Structures are given as structure tokens and as C-alpha cells.
Amino acid sequence: xxxxxxxxxxxxxxxxxxxxxxxxxxxxxxxxxxxxxxxxxxxxxxxxxxxxxxxxxxxxxxxxxxxxxxxxxxxxxxxxxxxxxxxxxxxxxxxxxxxxxxxxxxxxxxxxxxxxxxxxxxxxxxxxxxxxxxxxxxxxxxxxxxxxxxxxxxxxxxxxxxxxxxxxxxxxxxxxxx
Amino acid sequence: xxxxxxxxxxxxxxxxxxxxxxxxxxxxxxxxxxxxxxxxxxxxxxxxxxxxxxxxxxxxxxxxxxxxxxxxxxxxxxxxxxxxxxxxxxxxxxxxxxxxxxxxxxxxxxxxxxxxxxxxxxxxxxxxxxxxxxxxxxxxxxxxxxxxxxxxxxxxxxxxxxxxxxxxxxxxxxxxxxxxxxxxxxxxx
Numbered sequence: 001x002x003x004x005x006x007x008x009x010x011x012x013x014x015x016x017x018x019x020x021x022x023x024x025x026x027x028x029x030x031x032x033x034x035x036x037x038x039x040x041x042x043x044x045x046x047x048x049x050x051x052x053x054x055x056x057x058x059x060x061x062x063x064x065x066x067x068x069x070x071x072x073x074x075x076x077x078x079x080x081x082x083x084x085x086x087x088x089x090x091x092x093x094x095x096x097x098x099x100x101x102x103x104x105x106x107x108x109x110x111x112x113x114x115x116x117x118x119x120x121x122x123x124x125x126x127x128x129x130x131x132x133x134x135x136x137x138x139x140x141x142x143x144x145x146x147x148x149x150x151x152x153x154x155x156x157x158x159x160x161x162x163x164x165x166x167x168x169x170x171x172x173x174x175x176x177x178x
Numbered sequence: 179x180x181x182x183x184x185x186x187x188x189x190x191x192x193x194x195x196x197x198x199x200x201x202x203x204x205x206x207x208x209x210x211x212x213x214x215x216x217x218x219x220x221x222x223x224x225x226x227x228x229x230x231x232x233x234x235x236x237x238x239x240x241x242x243x244x245x246x247x248x249x250x251x252x253x254x255x256x257x258x259x260x261x262x263x264x265x266x267x268x269x270x271x272x273x274x275x276x277x278x279x280x281x282x283x284x285x286x287x288x289x290x291x292x293x294x295x296x297x298x299x300x301x302x303x304x305x306x307x308x309x310x311x312x313x314x315x316x317x318x319x320x321x322x323x324x325x326x327x328x329x330x331x332x333x334x335x336x337x338x339x340x341x342x343x344x345x346x347x348x349x350x351x352x353x354x355x356x357x358x359x360x361x362x363x364x365x366x367x
Contacts, residue, residue: 011340039347040340043296047312050293051286052199053206055216060194066220067187067227 003033010037190227197240198223200314201247207309208251208302210294218254222247237323244310245324252302299346304339307332 006026009015010033015023027034096108141149201222206215225246226233233242297305306325310316316324322332 008337008341011337011344035348035351036344039344039351042347043340043343044312046289046293046296047308050289050313052203052313053212053215053290054199055202055212055219059198059202059216059219060191062216063194063198063220063223064187064191067190067224070224071187 003030006030006033007036010040187227190223190230193226193239193243194223197243200240201243203313204244204247204306204309205251207293207297207313208248208305209254210298214254218247218251222250225250241320241324244314245326248306248310248325252306255302255305296343296346299342300339303327304335304342307335308339308343311336 006023009019009023010027027037097105100108198219202215202219205218205222206212209215209218222243226243229246233239297308300308303325307321310321310324318329318332318336321327321336322329325332327335
């Protein structure tokens, strides 16, 4: 006996009335599919009738203890991280102080100083650039004729429409090809 | 308590008290033992407490907690690759505050054993979807929201899970019938 598509319809709760009728007729004649249907109903009944499992009494108190313990652990971890950063920096500084000569020490200090100055200059340049962009953006709309803006907006709208159409159309083309 | 509060865990105990049963039940059905369920439920409430500022009050608090619990249990199952559940674990499955009669205890134990055997055949995400559907009556949309899945994905998972559960029960019944036949055979000779 051909069980397809009935073996799948057994688990489908959204069958059309015609399909449901066909399935019932098949179940009447097919003991194998009938057994699967009965097993499905048995599984549902078993789970729906099972009690909600409860923890032992005092769950909230145990959770509070657990939470305090976790908080302590998190705090200890934070302290450990800060401590290890401090120790690492201290070890590196000590190594530099011990190994570097007086001249090298001065060079390291100069290097750090110049790096800081470079960073400061870079930020200043960034701020100036951003300000000039802001100025251009505040002036530009009044200098450019309205017709140019209309042309740009129309162009953008056209390409957005093409893009939206491609998203909408491509999946259906792919489905047809598949 | 609003999501902006929650510095002190004591404030969160109301949330724990009101929701620990459904969260524990989900963990228990997912993991299969009381100890694992207790740990998972504790972890769930800890994660919820730590991330309470992310909770959207327009959503149900229980749904949010169950989402955390389900994801935690899925991760746990993947980590532990729990295949079998020892019978010892089932001796503790009875609701302790109800203290049922010994016969009822045995019935419950067998029932829970059957449920665990069945659920254990499912993939973790499918198991979570089944628990949410049958124990909490969640709709496809609610399951999708809780497990971060699309609705078609939930439908597909539930379909696959139901097929698997029915197939397992069907197989168990076939084995049972075969066993009875085997037992009866020597008597007929």
C-alpha cells in the first residue's frame, strides 16, 4: 500500500477538509498508518497529562545563596584581572628600568612623549576635517539649484525601486529554477 | 521591580519565587534529572538577574525566562551529550511537597521514565519546542519568539519531533508485542 502523502498528513494540523477526509479513509484501510496515528495521539496524551515537576522546597533561598556566591566569584575575578594587569605593568616597568641604560630610558620617555603629541595632533586634524564637512553640508543645500536635487532624488528612487524589485523577483525565479 | 532596578539579588527573589516552577519543569524535561534541572534553573535565574536591564516589559516575563532556560539547557545538552538517564535519578522525580502514595509514585516514575526516553530521542531544539507546546501550550509564534526561530522553522521542528515520537512509541509497542509473543511461545509447545 502507498502511504504517501498520508504518513506526513498524520502530523499536519492544518489539513484542508478534503485532505482530512482522504486521510481518514486511508487510516480506515491501513493498519500501519493507523498505528502511527495512535502513537502520535499517545505521545500527545502522555506529555499533556504529565505533572509539572517541582524542585525541592526552598528553591528561592538556595538561589539567593547561589547568587551571593556568584557575585563574590565575579568580584574576585575582577580583582584578579586588575591585579594581574597591575603586576604585568609593574614587571614590564621593572624590566625596562633594570635593562635599559640611562640614555635608553630617556629615549623611551621621548618616544612616549612624541607618540602622545602625534595622537593629539591627529585628533585635532580629525576635528577640523569634521567641522569643514559640517560647514559644506550646511551651505551646499542653498547653493545647489532645486532641479539638481530633484534629479538626484529621482535617480536614487529609481535605483531603490530596481533594488526592491530584484529582491522581490529573484527568490521566485530561484524557486522556479529549483 | 522594574528592569532599571535589580542591584540586590534580594529584590529579584519575588521573580524567582513566582516563576521557579515552570522554569524548573522546562529544565527537568530538557535535561532529565532533578540535579541537572536544579543547577540549570539556578543558572537561568542568575542570567536573568544579570541581564534584567535587557528585559522588555512589553513581553511576558515567563516567556523571557523560559527562553533563557531553553537556551541554557540546549547548550548543556550539547556540552554533556547526555545519552542515557540512570534509573536512580527517577527515584527523586516525585513532587516532594505533594508526597503521593507509593502506587502513585511508581506510576509517576514509570510515566516520567517513558517521557524521558521519548524526549531523549529528539534534538535539543526540537525537545524545547515540544516541551513548550505540550507543557505550556505555546503557539508557534511564541515558540519562535522564545527560541529565536522563524515560524516555518518551528512548524518543521514540531512536525519532525512528532514524527520521531510516534515512530519511537510505535517501535516500542512492536517490541512489546514481540516480547509477549516470545514469552507465550514455549507455553504453546
